[in-house]
Amino acid sequence: MYHLGIDLGSSSVKVALVDADSGKKIISLHEPPNEMEIIAINPDWAEQDPNMWWTHVCNAIKRVTVEADVNVSEIKNIGISYQMHGLVIVDESGNPLRNSIIWCDSRAVEIGRKALQDLGQDLCGTHMLNAPGNFTASKLKWVIDNEPETYKNTYKFMLPGDFIAYKLTGKMATTKNGLSEGILWDYKKDDVATDLLDYYGIDKNLVPEIVENFTNQGTVNVQGSKETGLAEGVQVTYRSGDQPNNALSLNIFNPGEVAATGGTSGVVYAVSNNLKPQEISKVNHFAHVNYTASEPVIGTLLNINGAGIQYRWLRNNCGNDSYDVMNDKASKIEVGSNGVVIIPFGNGAERMLENKNVGTHILNLNLNQHNNAHLYRASLEGIAFSFVYGVEILKKDIGEIKVIRAGNDNLFRSEIFSNTVATLIDHDIEIYNTTGAVGAARAAGLTDGDFEKFGENITKNDHVMTYKPLQDKAAYQAAYTTWKNELEMILKHK
Template structure:
């Protein structure tokens, strides 16, 4: 018997098939084959059509069933992971009224800042564990202010994963973890933050019904079955945002455990039972997948928007054929890239930099000595230094990392990137070959609460290697301090 996992990203949709007994991944299909477009009607905006997501999910699911020759009745549950902080607004018929305003869209920054100031920093930090900032609640307020007729016709406001679950099951619901990522949840009162909604003038009935993260959240309808190829009645047993789900995929559930990802954006996600909000303007605090009133597990999320997208930009604009070639070029250059420094923050406002939008900065290039190899090294180091800078922020917020686990994505496959981080934080980094879709499929088993078996499956199937600190610590530290100095100068001037 098997479970199916979806991972709704901003670049692609992945679907994974996992064998229940062993936890082994049998197949992972990605759609579309070319990265999905982000629509940008104005500078700093980012939108996607929710029904494009659904089209790719249906195509990928049918392809997976065909390639594996698995019968739909052999699939016993579906799990969903999705891009966080997005907003999908539907009418009473469940039809989206506009494109989704996705995670990296910056249009609501000023709305969130104003709310933080007027409601009070202490109240927001202690009740929401965050500033309202540029999250889903603030995006919904933007729609109310700027598209009032559309807002009047709104029936429910959903996160991207809620919309996919609705398309599968016909039921509109959400989770506490999801509400916390949208900044709709009051951690002191353990309920929807009605006072924030009142301030924004948002009707509480726009918020979907709440279900548990690991629970029977609905069953695939006849329409959902026809469009995906799955069996009608198959239960949806799990749903979480991509970063909590990535942590789950890496067996990160307890205080001191840290998950790191290096995709289009980079993330350091640390688990704590400490409700410290010292860095709430730079670090997000969300209910983790195993959060409960008697088991307060908070995920402290630090995001670096300008991460993998920086390396991808170089891939697209240098005369190179692959990331592997770029990594090989970078390895020819010494630590510090002979003075070339890249600040990789070119993917919108950076929350860890107080929502400043610096753009990419390439500094100290000497046209007589520097080559594309130096740019590759400086980019890898610059992104790695951004991670280290973020980990330093987390330390000031009370995080004491005991173990750091990362997925085997493009950045962490680079020895330069991983060794740079391991050396500067003086800690091994464990690498696992897994994906969010595989994690979402396995998470269906946690419907029964067996965390021990879940963790064993991850170790048995996914562990690859660990990167250890380099003996060249002095050189890495010197390069980092020069990079950090350039960052601080740039921040001061912006």
Template sequence: MYYLGYDIGSSSIKVATVEALSGKKIITLQEPNEEMEIVSPHSNWAEQDPEVWWKHICIVTKRAIHGANIDASKIQAIGISYQMHGLVIVDKEGKPIRNAILWCDSRAVEIGNKAFNEIGTAKCMEHLMNSPGNFTASKLKWVRDNEPELYERIYKYMLPGDYIAHKLTEEIVTTKNGLSEGILWDYKNNNSADWLLEYYGIDNGLTPEIVNNFSNQGTVSDSAAKETGLPKGIPVTYRSGDQPNNALSLNIFNHGEVAATGGTSGVIYAVIESLNSKETERINQFAHVNYTEEKPSIGKLLCINGAGIMYRWLRNHGIDNSYENMNRKASKIDVGSNGVSVIPFGNGAERMFNNRTIGTHFCNLNLNKHSHGHLYRAALEGIAFSFVYGEILKNDHDAINVIRAGNDNLFRSEIFSNTVATLIGHEIEIYNTTGAIGAARAAGLINGNFIEFGENIIKNDHVTTYMPLKNIESYAHAYEHWKINLERLLNY
């Protein structure tokens, strides 16, 4: 028997199949091979057609069934991980009315800031645990204000994962976890934040029915079966935003446990059991996958939009077309990159700068002495420094017991991992898992046995542990040099 998991990213769609009993990986694939286009009709906008996600779901599902050489009738359940904070709006037929507005789209920043100021810090933090910020609710308000003819056609709004579940099952439902990611969940009253929608002038009837994120959320329909090659009737039993799901994939469920991600964006995601926060805007709080009213497990998220996308940009526009070559050249350069600093924040507004758009900057580049290797190392260091900057999350978190990361993206680089571990002063455990594998395994978690689930991950997936290096002085000096360049920009 098997479980199937999807990870719906803005770069690609990933799928994994695992053995139901052991959680052992059978196959992982992604579609397409090249990254999906992000449409940006205006500065700091980011959109994608949800039907493109579905097209790639269908292609990669057929590839996975064929490549794994399994009997698809033995797939017992499906789990879905998805890019957070996005907005998909559909009509009564369940068809998208416009492109999805993505997580990194900054058009609603001022709408969220205005709401935060008018509603007040106390109420927002007590009920929402966040500023409305640049999240799903504020993006929906933007549609109401700027595309009224489209707003009038809306039947339901959804998160990206809700839309893919709908395409699979023909059901339109969401979860409290998903609503919390869109700043649409009221923690104090334990229901959807209808009052925020009313403040925005939005009909709260647009909110889908709420289901548990570990439950039967619908079964594969006849039409979806024909398009994907899956048998009709397989239940969708799990959905989660990508960062809570990445934490689940790394066995991060308890207070003091931290998951780190170095993908297109960089994320530090720490679990606590408290509904209080010292940070009101730069860090965000979401209901973790195992959140209950009785045991409020909260994921505190520090997101850095400009992270892996910086290193990818260098690959796509440089002479080296592989990360392996780039890492090899970077490894020949000393810590500090001989004075070169890369400020990597070129992917929209950054929450840790109170939603300012800083941009990407190359500082102190000397055309007579610096090479591609210096740029590569400076980029890796600059992204690592952004994880450490200000220790915002550490200041808002009373215990860090363990830090874990997946063996993919930036954490495959020793330079990056060593820099973060050394400056944070804490070891980082690396695991051979992915969001799609985590979603597949989580499809079997209806029983809620998180302890056994986590023990299997620790036993089977651990790859290595990066320890803080002893020569911290060179790293600390490079970090201070980088901060000087950053703060010049912040104070400009």
């Protein structure tokens, strides 16, 4: 038997199949072959069509079963990982009423800022563990204010992964974890955050049914079966935002353990039991996959909206080299990129920079000296520096870091990126042979609640290598100082 994992990213949908007993990966692939578009009709906006996600999910599932040559009757459970904080609104028939306003959309920043002022730091911090920010609840308030007709026709709102689960099963549902991503979970009351709902004037009936993770959340229905080729009756047993899911995939469940990833966005995600966070805007706090009200496990999340999307932009606009070729060219350039500095970002408001939208900056380019290899190295370094800058903020909130793990995926496949981060934060980074889709597939089999056994298998089987901080740090530190000075100068004028 097999479990199927779906990871709905911002750049593509990844689907993986694992053996149900051993957790071994059978196949993993992504759709579409080229990365998905993020629609930005206004500079601060970012949208994607939920039906486009679904088309790619269906195509990827069909390819998986054909290419792995498995009989669909052998697929037991489904796990879903998804880009976090997005807003999907549907009518009573489940049709999306507009494009999804996705995680990196900044239109609701001012709405969230005012809500924090009006509700107060204390209420937001102790009940929701976060400022409302421009997360799902604030995005829905933007719809109320700007698209009243659409809001009037809204039957339910969901997170992106809830929509995929709905398309598979016909059941509209969400999770506590999902609501926490929208700043819609009240940890003190162990209930939906009615203080924020009421403040925004959001009708509580729009919140779908809440289902528990690691249990049967719904089964593939006739329509879901027809569109994906899966057998009717297959159970969806897990769903999670992609960052908590990345942590689960890396056996990060306990306080002091940290997961990192460098996809479109970059994230450092630290687990704790802290229900009284110091910082509620620059870093965020969400219910981890194993959160329960009696044993609250919280993921403290440092996010860089514009991380891998920076490198991707260079790839698309600077010669179309493959990432491997770009990494190779960058490795020929010395640390510090011969003075070229890239401030990444450029993908909406940055939470760690108090929701300022600073844009990407390419600095000190000498047209007689520098070529695309300098840009590639400066991009990898600039993104790595933004991680280091973020970890300095995160550390104030989380205390001691025991272990940091990342999958051998996305930016962590670049030695320059990984060495720069490890050296400057002065911590080992353990690299594991796993991805979000594989993790979600394995989590679909975690219905016995044995997190320890689940984690042991990952540690035993998947560890590939460890990036150790380099001894000779001086050049890295000098380049980081230059980068930080440039950033701080830019921030002064924002």
